[in-house]
Amino acid sequence: MLANALPTLIFYLLAAISLTLAWSVVTGRRILRAAVSLMGVLAASAGLYLLLDSPFLAGVQVLVYVGGIVVLLVFAVMLTRTTELLEDHPTRGRQLLGGAVALTFFGLSYCMMTAPVFANRALTALPKNDVAAIGRALLDTGENGYALPFEVVSLLLLAAMIGGIVIARKPAALVKSEVHHG
């Protein structure tokens, strides 16, 4: 009895955590605090993946998202530390506009979801999908294999890396001037 109640409890717990943290990401005055709360949200979603019986994804989530991307964001915050510490509030108009758009989006999707199209299917029990299956799917060059996208993503990552380096490189002129004036 307790066993099958637990997932619901955990679901609601995680939902609450991710929503509050998401809200603080978006409205946090201090950008660093926002980064940390983003980390929290991502961790919570890792938990959600677990709930959905896909532990590998949870692992990847934690590894890449939390470990990689959030760290990068923190670096970005550090690198672009601007003089004004506190990020001032967005203008009243912008808030209203953004809020209105977000709310309409949420309202619309809510109506869509409650429409009869999506049957309220409960989670059916499934054998744990092991990591090997995912690995085989990634490299399977057959009919519904994902070899091609896998290669393409690797290409994408490579391009992003090079792009990042090129863009973030200090412009030659700046370098030259700094060399002169010390």
Add this chain to the structure above:
Amino acid sequence: MGLASWLILLPFLTALAVLAAPARRPELIRWVSLLGTGAHLVLTAVTTVQFWQLASPDIALAKTATLTKLYLVERIPWFKSLGVDYLVGIDGVTMAMVILTSIIIFTGVLASWNVVVRTKEFFALLLVLVTGVFGVFLSFDLFLFFMFYEVAVLPMYLLIGVWGTGPKEYSAMKLTLMLMVGSAFILVGMLALYHYAGGTTFDLTQLAQHHYPVEMQRWVFPLIFIGFGVLGALYPFHTWSPDGHASAPTAVSMLHAGVLMKLGGYGALRIGVYLLPEGAQYWGLFFMALTTINILYGAFGAIKQTDLKFFTAYSSVSHCGFVLFGVASLNLMGFKGAVLQMFSHGVMTGLFFALIGMVYGRTHTRIIPDMGGLAKVMPWLAVCFYIAGMASLGLPGFAGFVAESHVFMGGFFGNAWSDPLATRALTVIATLSIVVTAVYVLRGLAKVFQGPITDHHFDQLTDATLTEKLSTGILVVTLAVVGLVPGLLIDLIESALLPFVNRLHATGLAVAGHV
């Protein structure tokens, strides 16, 4: 490749030849284009003779025909899926218009003998424009008709914008935009015609066999008539014509006023009245009234003009009003008058603008009050100017009178679908224009050519050179020949216009009892 296609292709080939000629040698370019247009004149003559041999035997059966009989027809499928094919042919009206255009382009090339700025592009564009015009006159497939219509209208922008004078960009822009609006109307009309006839063919003769529902005709006809009316200087849409002509170089305004404005009248007749008889009957009186304003408005407007080109532009607005008046009177004489007026006004305005170009070339001013007593210095131009003036005010012995008398007779005889009293009243008002035209023509010409020489600079101006004499000479002779022996032209077009009238009577619901 039959004669009809050659008529369209020859100017285009000349244009290519001109483009191929080295830009450094403008006189070579001029000779090439002159040769091309000269060859075209010969080709037109040959076609006319052949057409006449083919057409004259069955003039009799035109009395009852309700479909235009085409000769020298060439049909090549083009877009099979849409039912569009390259359909080219000749009937009486087309033949008259082709003769007119061929004469005007030949004299136009002669009149622009001293264009020095970028001669190559000028002549190439001019010849492309005229290819479009020939295409329109000769094509009997609505799609092809519209395509050539655009080909004819677009080079105008460049020709006026680059080689024009005065606010040339403004007028070029205005002219092209208004004509585009017009062609938009026409396109909508054509698509309606295509759609309501089952959307299988654009061929004019087949569309004619289809009887369109009366309500459809009632809203499509004004669309097409106004669409073509914009080019034919119908009253409220004529404002591009004074600016456009004033800023255009000589040959361009010759071609434009002389020929392009006739596309309007031609289209209104060939597509508007021919395919939509009930529409024409319904709107006949309205457009007749509008064109009456057109005639008097243009005439009165011309009185106060100080610039020679505006003066002629307004007079062509008035004369084009005759063309549309003839079309709107919906009877044989009206149609004949419209086509005759198209021909005679084409030649007349061509002559007027050629002469203005020559005078401007000498005095470098087009302002009438500044000029005076030029007859002493340039007698040939003065005589030709007076002949053009006399022809435009409808002096018998010139083509103007023949056309105007037809239009007025047609208007006065009225038709079975508009109230006879109204048509007669409108015709009487329209005839007032012969006096007003006389007033502004004589005032203008007397001020410019007669009286003492006002400006001593004009003392040593030279008279017309050989090319100028040739171009004006040809135009004057054409005016006189058609004026003295109208039978030639009338026989050519009468049998072609009978089907139009038979179609009107075949479907017409006679309103007033009428013989």
Add this chain to the structure above:
Amino acid sequence: MGDFLANHAPTLTHWLVLTSALFSIGIYGMLTRRNAVGVLMSLELCLNAAAVNFVLFNRYLAPTNLGGAERLDGAVMTIFVIAVAAAEVVVGMAIFVAMYAERRTVDVTRLDALKD
């Protein structure tokens, strides 16, 4: 209490409400955040919500294909989403750094070179 929770297990709709809420908050963040990095973070939120959705649909709507073999499309797509998100953050950060070097600010409202 336990059985209350048991028979109120979260159905697909609950999940979807959660993910769309997250997504909307992400949108709100993107449209109102002044700091460029903040915008990027909100973007991550949205991407993450979408990734969760993939897994959701895979698990709820198409767990197995006809032959009974388990379908993994959702999971694989999530991996790709995460990969793309990573690439995207790299490029985003590089742009912000370059922007900062150039303009000394990352305040989105002041960076409107797009206008002229």
Add this chain to the structure above:
Amino acid sequence: MQPLSFILTHAWLIPAIPLLSFLLVGLVLRPVSERLAGAVATLAVATSAGLSWLLAWDFLHLVPHGQPLPSLVPWSAMWLHFQDGFGIAIGTLLDPISVMLLVVVTTVSTLVHLYSTGYMHGEPGYARYFAFLNLFTFSMLGLVLAPNLVQMYVCWELVGASSFFLIGFYFEKPSAVSASKKAFIVTRFADLGFFLGILVLGFYASQIFAALPAVSVAGQQPLDFAFLTRPDVLAQLSGLNVHFLGVGVLTLAAVLIYTGGAGKSAMFPLHIWLPDAMEGPTPVSALIHAATMVVAGVYLVARCFPIFATSGEALTVVMCIGAFTSLFAAVIGCTQDDIKRVLAFSTLSQLGYMMFALGVASFAHPLGYSAAMFHLFTHAFFKALLFLGAGSVIHAVHSNDIWHMGGLRKHMPVTHALFLIATLAIAGIYPLAGFFSKDEILAAALHSGHTVVFGVGLLVAGMTAFYMFRIYFVTFWGDARSEHAHHAHESPWIMLGPMAFLGVLSIGAGFIPIPEWVQLPGSPAEHEGIDLAVAIPSTVLALAGIGLAWLLYGGAPDRANALVAKLGRIYTTIKAKFYFDELYLYVTHSLIFRFVAAPIAWFDRHIVDGAVNLSGWFTRTAGLLLGKLQTGQVQTYGSWLVSGAIAAVVVLWGVLKSGGN
């Protein structure tokens, strides 16, 4: 009827020769040699004159003496085919009046051509002058021979155009230019009426033509005179119950056509152009504005006489305007100082005479018809002589003003003698031509019961004698009043020759039995020679006029000046032609130009053009407004993006939803 001779069937040669010579002289000879051009032109007109004399001779002998002369169209060719059953054929209509006019026009034209070779000697544009003179002769002959209204209208316009070019011959003189413009525009305005008449007649006649059985209209066209003057057609025309402003169709058409005639013959409201037309060279005035063109109006009314007679009211209009004009012109004539203007007004007055002669005529009393034609015949000769005489005087004195002349009797005896003959003729003294034709008219007026008109006629006869002898005495008697007048010398024989010929004609013309030949077809002849009851009073009045003129202007003009001083303002208003010129100028320039043409030009430039520019301005401002949306803020684009997406989804959902159930 005897077979037609060569000239009768080839009457078209008569107008064709001047046309050919016009083209030849105008295009080829003009640059080559002036003198040759003049000679060729004169020769051409002379040959056509000879031909017309021959034609007249043959025509008169077509029918045995005593029978009415026929009216036939020996040659015609389809020219303008309006529609089936309504075409216009050019051709040559030969009947008594057209043959008579052929002779008159060609003879006077030849004499004027001869005279001009002397008068225009050394003038620049000498060949151009002769070219236009030939063009005029051609168009006048075309008009005379016209078998239908449209050919007459065509030649009518050509006559107007050639007179325009000839009046404006000295195109460097601004007054000549404006005079030619005025002449053309006024006559053009009148021709508008003529054209409308043609439209009305054409419409109704073609309806009747279509209704008639084909055999009865074989070879005729609706607008042919032969068809229009047929009694049955006229009956149908007047029977039409179509009324326009209370006026029947026939009367309306007749009056409209009459406006054309009134314009060309300078009847009262449209007379302003004739005095100014004197700006042209004097031989031109002699030919066009005395003998030929101005009588075209009378010829038109005579040609359409049956139409006018059937409508009745139209004839009364013709009579009233004619009578009034003759009186009006005679009054003004007495006050003018320019010799040519006096002659112009006298022409006006004589034309009024002919018009009211036609006006009084009717089917019952056809005398007026032949009297008018007779007067036209005689007037052409002595008025041409008067103008040529005035020309030779002006040639000698180099001025038109009679007060610069005086005492020319001694210096120019031949001109003086011929001028005297012509003056006596116009005054209507016994043996000369004027007497016979004027009395015919007065007799016609009296016998047809129009006594008022008869009285006016008598009064005008007296005044004519007065103003003619006024200028005669002032010019030829008294002492020379200017340098030129002192040593004026006689004109060369080339000018005096034609004048002498005209002199003979002025004397002899009275005895030619025109009234006998020219009979109104189909009505009893009413001619019985000189009617003493009319002859005596008119001669007495004429002599009284001469006496009064001698009294006032014979010796020194002090008595005349005293009278002028006494009359004061009345005299000046009459002299200024009752200010009609200024009135017309005011109406056209300030009223029409300022209140019609200028507003239209302004309206076009601002309102209609404005509308187009407005649409241009509208598109531009719309563009600007939309531009403002581009704030550059990424986030605004973001929000537009998302809301756009939402809207799309909503629409799609809506469509699916409605589509679904």
